[in-house]
Amino acid sequence: MFMVAILASAFAAKDAAAQDVPLISGGVGFFTNTTNSISGSSTSYQPHIEPLIAAPLGNSLLVESRAILLEEFSPNGNGQPGYNHSHFADLIYLQGDYIASAHLTVVAGSFLLPFNTYNDRLSPIWIGDLQDGPLIAGVGTMASGTGVGGMLSGSAASSSKYSISYNAWFSARSGNFYFNSERSSGGRVFLYLPEHGLEIGASYDRLLQGTQENFVGAHVWWEPRDTGFRLRSEYARDLHEQGYWIEGDYRTRAFGGFDSWVGRLEPVFRMQQFYRNDIRANNGALGVDTVRPDVGLDYNLPHNTRILFSYSRQASNSSAENDNIWETGIVYRFLFPTWKGKED
Numbered sequence: 046m047f048m049v050a051i052l053a054s055a056f057a058a059k060d061a062a063a064q065d066v067p068l069i070s071g072g073v074g075f076f077t078n079t080t081n082s083i084s085g086s087s088t089s090y091q092p093h094i095e096p097l098i099a100a101p102l103g104n105s106l107l108v109e110s111r112a113i114l115l116e117e118f119s120p121n122g123n124g125q126p127g128y129n130h131s132h133f134a135d136l137i138y139l140q141g142d143y144i145a146s147a148h149l150t151v152v153a154g155s156f157l158l159p160f161n162t163y164n165d166r167l168s169p170i171w172i173g174d175l176q177d178g179p180l181i182a183g184v185g186t187m188a189s190g191t192g193v194g195g196m197l198s199g200s201a202a203s204s205s206k207y208s209i210s211y212n213a214w215f216s217a218r219s220g221n222f223y224f225n226s227e228r229s230s231g232g233r234v235f236l237y238l239p240e241h242g243l244e245i246g247a248s249y250d251r252l253l254q255g256t257q258e259n260f261v262g263a264h265v266w267w268e269p270r271d272t273g274f275r276l277r278s279e280y281a282r283d284l285h286e287q288g289y290w291i292e293g294d295y296r297t298r299a300f301g302g303f304d305s306w307v308g309r310l311e312p313v314f315r316m317q318q319f320y321r322n323d324i325r326a327n328n329g330a331l332g333v334d335t336v337r338p339d340v341g342l343d344y345n346l347p348h349n350t351r352i353l354f355s356y357s358r359q360a361s362n363s364s365a366e367n368d369n370i371w372e373t374g375i376v377y378r379f380l381f382p383t384w385k386g387k388e389d
Contacts, residue, residue, distance in 0.1 A: 066382040067100035071111070072171030076353075076374035082367065089119040095137075095170055110139040111169070136223045138191050152196040152214075155224045159196075159212040159233045160185035160248045161262040161279045171378040174294050174311065175341050175355055177370075180319040180331060181288040184281040185231075185250045185260035192216025193226040201234075208237045218254055228254040235264070242268040248281075258284050273297055273308075290317035296345075303345075313341035313355070335361040349378035 072095050079088040097111040115133045140154035157165040164186045167173050183190075196214035203209070211234045218228040230253060235246025248262035262281040268274070278291040292315035300307040319335045341355035357370040 065101045065103070066384060067098060068380065068382055069096065069098050070378075070380040071096040072169060072376050072378050074170045074374055074376040076176055077372065078176070079371040081369040081371075087120050089117055091118075092116045093170060097169075105144045107142040107144070108140070109142065111137045113137055139224070146199075148201065149197060149199045152198060153194075155191050155193050155226070156196055156214070158186045158190060158192050158214065158216070158229075158231070158250070159198075160231060160250050160260065161233075161281060162246070162264045162266070162277070163279060164190050167277075171349075171351075171376050174292070174313045174343055174353075175315060175339055176353060176372045176374050177339070177357070179279065179288075179290040179315075180317050180335060180337060181279065181281045181286075181290065184283060184286060184288065185248060185262050187216075187227045187229060187250075187252070189225045189227070191224070191226055192229065193219040193221075193224050206238070206240065208239075210235055210237070227252060231260070240270075242270050273303070285322050286320065287322065288317065288319035290315055292316075294343075304347075309345045311343040311345060313339070313343060315339040315341075331361070333361045335359060349380075351376050351378075 072093075074091075074093045076091045076093060077088060078091070079086065092115075094114045095111060096114075097109070099107060099109045101107050113133070113135050117131050117133075118128045121127050121129055136155075138155045138157050140152050140156045143151040143153075145151055157168075159165045163179055163182050168178065168182075168190075192214055194214065194216040196212060198212045199210065201209045201211050211232065213232040215230045216226050216228060219226045229250055231248065231250030233246060233248040235244055237244045244264075244266040246264045248260075248264070250260040250262075252258050252260070260281065260283045262279060264279045265276075266278075267276040273296040274293070275295075276291070276293045278289065280289040281287065292313065294311050294313040296303055296308055296311050298308060302308050315338070317337050317339070319331050319337075321332065321334055337357055337359040339355055339357045341353065343354070344352040346352065353372070353374040353376065355372045357368075357372070359368045359370060361367060
């Protein structure tokens, strides 16, 4: 639903006359990753595209989906010349939304698990300020990050001073390649205070297959009005692991606004730590305690294009996993209707 709101508002600003027109959006990017570790240095290159479609069916129904197409080129190991090449294509999610009322939307299909905020709000390549996701991104979102089943979402209560929103879902077990999921249930609730630009939320997920376990999470977002500053943070925990990340970015209006060459600069800093509570590894998370500060500088070009640059130092209690990571990228965000809408 977060992505639908972004698409709808962006397109409405561009062409208010279009009605019930499917929108195609997404991002195209090219990224590099250079990792220096105790075993040497290597650089990989990734052309990347993530198309998204949101197709309204009347006034109450919406179908939305996002896919990923990724190529990766990396040097051959053992001093051999040339590059390895791999490719990956997948349907990230495919869901139908029924807008039952102002307080309830019913979702069915394959959907992003709304545990904390990164998975369903920040994972698209045209949104995140840093190329890599947080260390704890896999905690609470299971192995695939998606569920196959149903979800209820909406606003429980709202006024000019506050709003309380919720998500509640159930996911079945699915071994399908494109729609992979584990059996689980959970929910998220958050409070938003518009006058302060503050959002506080909590998440819960329970794995209902195999070794059943509970996941808990919390998030805080703060965007003070008229400042150009944003602060985002998450904490997640289960029986075997826990961690947090906190990220801040800033754009200044002091030299002609956000569209000046200075205002387009966006420094980013993220601090994150991961703790392993026992030796069992799961959820795609790290196997050892790890700390990683990320320092980035983004440049927001006109026409929805961004240049990303970042440096990270990933250190753990295993010297073999201490890395210096340099990353660069360029991302273009596209958005257009599939055909011309009806005139009012």
